[in-house]
Amino acid sequence: xxxxxxVTGSNQQGLEIRPTPRAEMGLFxxxxxxxxxxxxxxxxxxxxxxxxxxxPFSEFPDFAIIRLKYVPNELCIELKSLKLYIxxxxxxxxxxxxxxxxxxxxxxAACDPKRVExxxxxxxxxxxxxxxxxxxxxS
Numbered sequence: 001x002x003x004x005x006x007v008t009g010s011n012q013q014g015l016e017i018r019p020t021p022r023a024e025m026g027l028f029x030x031x032x033x034x035x036x037x038x039x040x041x042x043x044x045x046x047x048x049x050x051x052x053x054x055x056p057f058s059e060f061p062d063f064a065i066i067r068l069k070y071v072p073n074e075l076c077i078e079l080k081s082l083k084l085y086i087x088x089x090x091x092x093x094x095x096x097x098x099x100x101x102x103x104x105x106x107x108x109a110a111c112d113p114k115r116v117e118x119x120x121x122x123x124x125x126x127x128x129x130x131x132x133x134x135x136x137x138x139s
Contacts, residue, residue, distance in 0.1 A: 019056040020093045022102070028088040030110035031081035035072040041114070044076065045069040048086050051120070056093040064096075064122040068107070073138060075111040096122050100132040114138050 011017060048066040055062050066086065070077075085106070089099065100120045107116055115137050122130040 013057075015057050017056050018059075018093055019095065019098070025092050025094075025102075026088065027092075027106070028084040029081065030085050030106055031078040032075040032111040033078055035074055035076045038074050041071055043069050043071055046082065051086055051089065053089045053099055054091065054093045055125075056095060059093065060125070062096065062122055062125065064120045066103070067119040067121065068103070068116070069118075070107070070111075070116040071114040073112050073114045075113075077107065077111045096120055096130050096132050100134050104134045104136055108136050112138070 046066075046068045048068065051064040051066045053062050053064075054060070086103075092099075094102070100118055104116060104118050107113070107118070113136075115135070117135045118133070120130075120132040122132070
């Protein structure tokens, strides 16, 4: 059965894969500020149309539109820090699937929201379009 196979990655193309280790990313810190209307549930939505990171296989740039929306708990994310944080991915070698999870983890750590939904809508490259979605709900 397919479910009984060992889970391993493969690199049948023989390409050198060089993602940037998380500890070496040096991402700009996300700042937050107090939400004055705690208990009043709102959605805050960001469209980030100029996201860029580097493909760990080819070292070519990957471009995406990042869509992030969240419901604040007690803190809101500060916009300038979000811009600088997103822009700090420009020299980072990271897979599409990983970068969306990294952004989600850092966002949750920075402002402890009630809910977050994030989508990475990556531009077509090599005849393939990738869309990655992740979400978080505070328990």
